[in-house]
Amino acid sequence: MAATCIMKQVEERHVATEITRCVWSPKMDLVAIANIQGQVAMHRLSWQRVWVISSPGENIKVTGLAWRPDSKVLAIGYSTGEVVLVDIEDSNPVHKLNVNAEVTALNWAVHVPEEPPKKETLFEDSSETFLPPLPSLSKTYTGSSGEDREEGWHEGCLLRDQTSLTLLTVATSAASVYIYAFGLFHCATVNLGESVPGAGQVLDATPSHDLHLLSCLVERDLGGEREVVHVTIETMILACRHQELRALAYRYGQIYGLMTYASHTLTLLTEAWESILLELDHKLAAYANTVPEGGVSAEFLDLLVFGLSSREFEIFLSNQLTEKGLKKLGHSIELSYSNIQKLVLRNVQAVGQALVYQLSALVGLARHHDRFGMLGVEEDIVTNAVREAGAFVLKAVELQQVIDGAMSTFKAFLRWLYVVVQRVRGEAVPDEMSRMTQQDLTYITEFLHDSLEDTETGPDGEKRTRFRLERVGQYLKDAPLTFAPESDHNPWAIFLAEHPGVADHSLIFPHYPERSLLQEHKNIVSVLDDMAGQPAKVISGAVNIVAWVPFMSVAPIGPVSVSQISCPRDNAMYTVLLPGPKQAVLYLARWPTSAERLAQSSAGPGPAHHVEAAPFVFSRLEGTRGCSMEQATSTPLLQLIGAQFYTEDTLSVLAQDPGDPKASFFIQLWMLAACGELRPLAVYGGRRLAEAGVTPRDAGTLVDASGYRRLEGGPLSSLAVSGSRKVALLLSENRRRVRLFEMEVDEDDEDDDEEDTAQHESIINASGASDDQVDNL
Template identity: 75%
Template sequence: MAATCIMKQVEERHVANEITKCVWSPKMDLVAIANIKGQVAMHRLSWQRVWVISAPGEGVKVTGLAWRPDSKILAVGYSTGDVVLVDIEDSSSVHKLNVSAEVTALSWAAHIPEEPTAEETMFADTSDNYLPPLPSLSKTYTGGTVEDQEEGWHEGRLLQDQTCLTLLTVGTVSAAIHLYAFGLFHCATVDLSEAVPGAGKVLDATPSHDLHLLSCLAEREAGSGREVVHATVETLVLAYHHRELHALARRYGQILGLMSYASHTLTLLEEAWESILLELDHKLADYARTVPDGGVAADFLELLVFGRTSSEFEVFLLSNELTEKGLKKLGNSIELSYSNIQKLVLRNVQAVGQALVHQLSALMGLARCHDRFGVLGVEEAAVGRAVQEAGAFVLKAVELQQVIDAAMTTFKAFLRWLYVVVQRARAESVPEDMTRGTQQDLTYIAEFLHDGLEDSPASGADSAEGERRPRFRLERVGQYLKDAPLSCPPESGPNPWAAFLEKHPALATHSLIFPHHRDRSLVQERNSLAGVLENMASQPAQVISQVITVASWVSMVAVEEGATVNVSQISCPRDSAVYTVVLPCSGKSLLYLARWPTTPEVLVRASAGPGPAHHVEAMPFVFSRLDGARSSSQDHTSASPILKLMGAQFYTEETLSVLAQDPADPRTSLFIQLWVVAAAGELKSLALYGSRTLAEVGLTPCDAGALVDASGFRRLEGGPLATLAVSGSRKVALLLSENRRRVRLFEMEVDEDDEDDEDEDAAAQHESIMNASGASDDQADAL
């Protein structure tokens, strides 16, 4: 069997900006494309643009793209160290990571267990059976866009339909590789510089299908130049405990999503609260300018206690600001805002708090299986502290609900009294039921005036210097929404439960009794919980990173300063190996192919200790003797030229796609499909001593042209091509021109009749495209 290269061009387009990266979806006919301006665009095979994402900042570049194996999420790495996970349905950002260094490599792989096993019910997430779905953060309560409100719960979408474990690897310019289960849970960090002297920029980091190893390619300073090294990172702990890692990552993902939901809910609470203060502030702003500091509160109290007031205050009461219609509108508006706050606390805050307690309690159950989860760094004590903090958050939400009830009562009493006072000042009739009041009502009004009003300097660009105005504090509720201790904690009164715990202090510290921090605000409780969760989530990564080691490393090839190295890797379950291709420099003739076994025995032997040599199965390849590929002007009796290699990428596990150029005709390129099994048969088992590279071993390059038959390559006219992106699962290819602004899209493995029809139209289509290449950028299809 040999690889065939039957392909049909479906599109040829020009773009306004240079393309830097392009990656095909493994499940759909979609290609993600990044350009020099830091934009990311999603295109169909027909080149129809689905959406585009702008750069997150000035000068920020896209340095990595990777699809989740199910093609529902795209990971985008930036030069700032950010990695954004994008939902391809609507281009929304569902999660963001930061690795503190420029991202240079992204890979997202699915775990394929060696032996499929039945799902263990003890690890199953059954929270849906016990927890109601969280209310949607829609625009029922406050202003803003729907997209902004749904932002807080996107992390939960990352776990939907994820039945098999996936691993996102992020390589950086500082030789660090970060591993994230499901793209959410940070499970390990590998620092190549600790084992590989001089290691720097990570070029690629691909997990094996069985998670036995991480196949890494990185640049290394060697003497006065640079070289590409391959490091085999042994990750057997992930393979042996993949079920535990799967369960742990799902729990952490759920908790992360719930915390995002809680944070966004508190933001909505603050917005609703500010709307109340602005409503009241507006009514008193003009009057405050006419009285001394503290005059507003004094006038209200004097009117309440003595039934009289100053002439200035009487004029204010008779103003247009306090008409019967205006007071009713104010009352309805503020009561609605109070009601919205109450709903957010009752339906959202308490619900998410209870969900957090449930998920953390389930995690506590996993932590108690120390023989299975202890090796992953899950500590029962750390999870217990998180459960306690989540319980304290729920108790504070209940307390806030009680305070809101009391605040609504005092506000209604104040507004009712103010309505009666204004109507009497206007000599208007007042309904008899409105004039009735009790001593308790007077107490409510006094509490409202005492807690609610204060004078403060005016703010804003239009405010005069030194101008003062009243501001409603309403501390009874507002204090819970500040990152500061409560200024007036609620009176608990004679509480039997509090008295019981005070009498039995040992019981108060029991893990099943949630603590009540009397002086903390709701925001402080959230922040405290977030800190405990962050500390808890960091422990597994620290523990797993300590047992992950670099089993061996090999110097592959020296590279020129400033040269762009082209690499591609793929894990092959059939061969229990990872295949690596390295093209040291575009436009050169050598290509290096290597194979790394993933069997545990080989990894354990390699990591047992430094030996006399580093072992590798590899071979350099050149391409020549491609029948019919030579320039028409060349004498067919002469030797075939060695082709210049522009790019290489694995099409499937069995096929390697190579883009080459005929040196005798720079405008002619060749697309080659090399059968990997045939090439692998030429690999030599080598022992590299010291820092010798493959190029220094003295191997005679193998001619891969002899392994390619007439149907294994395709001659492409129309100018030099610079790079390629292929997908064997979707049977598509994208070829990029030398200026990186002309795209040619192909369907692969088509019927031969379709290929013949395409050849007949190729010349006419190419002429039309070349005529359009002179058009201005605003007429081109811009990314």
């Protein structure tokens, strides 16, 4: 059935900031819009704004937008090289990538296998059966209602309900393309500059539905001349091992989420610890600055050993450390210790155990070397990661024991200090409070030894005294432990020391006495990064550039419009390209994706026998709608503004009438008719299409009366269409006026809409945009 252009305008708005990019959701009536200020906003078809995301920094532009195929996540690419994946429910970032070069294009495709995959329990994730859910992170533990939670790992939502493999491709200005499975797992990096001389920015990189190839359009510099080249990248390894890749990416996604959760937990641990130090600083630092360095510790020791102290210290105790103040200090520090203990016991140990589980499952996959070996999964590397995750768990257990001891010493010190203050103030002390055992004396001595004074230089250059509780605080520093716990009498440690062969076994987790918890976390991050980087290296080596074909020369400056779509029915990739704004010619090409045709391609420039292409112009539109036959037939070549695939069967083209700048044409070109005009690239002799002497086909003869619509109201600049949602968005020439359309509506609704639109446009043209039409993006 031929394409029709029956459309109804549902909304028209003016915006305050120039719009740069618009992308429709494939599953919902939502459109993502980026403006020149680097903001991204989500709007409904009615133009109701759902949310808006500010620019991450000054002069940072949005250079790419792509929806995940299920429309639950939006990928945003920036000029800094950062790619942010956003949950559309609340606009929160769920994951971030960085490709170290300006992002030029994003594409998120779903794999459509040639045959329905067989379900294999080997690849299923059963962690929910064996692992309890991780506790929600909260900065306060004042209640059990779970309010004020800060969910520490958002990557989990990237994998939720993902039954099919999806690939996010990131094209850059440095002639490189990055491929990420599920938007998380780095699969491969393709450097086009190694095979295409003079390759510059990549205009588009779209994977085929079957993952057989990656179709890229890249700019090429030929001594000042700007050329567009099509590059075919063979990715058969992704197609042949798509089940293994999905299982591997899913495991890595779980691990990424757990590591993010661990990082948030350590941040909360540090904040809780700093609150203890602030409490001590508030009480003791003011007095410490009035005495020589180390004076406070000496005063406490003299008081404990000899029962004597200076007059100044007695005044400090009686005036500053009141009974109420001591109780408040004790409650605050005890609460902070309790928070730290809960975080270690419930969160750190839980996430460590989950890491060990996921990595152990990955070891199981690695042992299927015939299936996962070609993806770069090595059992030795993964096993080492399991051991390091186990070391992280052991360090958390060690910290838990140290916290127990620190709480005991602090309580003993606080009880003794209360007695001392009461005596200095001349008040009675209960007998049960004044009794002190040898164990209590040991605890107090340990606390004073632990609470060492430390001098630091402030922002103003002055030296200030701070107090540190080294026994616990040393675990939250990126430095070796100052006071490592003794393990000489531990039977297990003695056994491992006597049997080094057992200690080196992969099932025995190593213990590093000198490392802090922060160092263990830093180490496991480094190990996991190295482990995750190995598959990308191996898969990148198996991905090949099989052919590149010069397309055309374009203007030295100015945008080049590109749209690509993969068609499972035809086993082909379709590409449409406009060499610049308001050009008369567009170029359409079809690239086969079948493995047989791909294998026959040869590397390097030149004829490609199974690739077909042709240039097209629109000279006239017969059977007009909105203008007379004489006007339509006498019109010279239409100036083409934009082209984008509406569906696999339809190409949407936006054109302008050169005789009437206020009139534009929205055209739906039937792909079946257009493909009948394509010819093999071999007939062009390896030359650019524009230089091969081929007369452009007249696409105007392929469009009937229902295949286009004449639009009044001023010149337009770009379009965004979605065949799955049957919607279209058109931007005015100044990119501040938005017109939203429903497509494929009933003809009666369209006729009514044309009358309303004509009346509305006459009002606008007469009076200009009203204030209530201005809507900040």
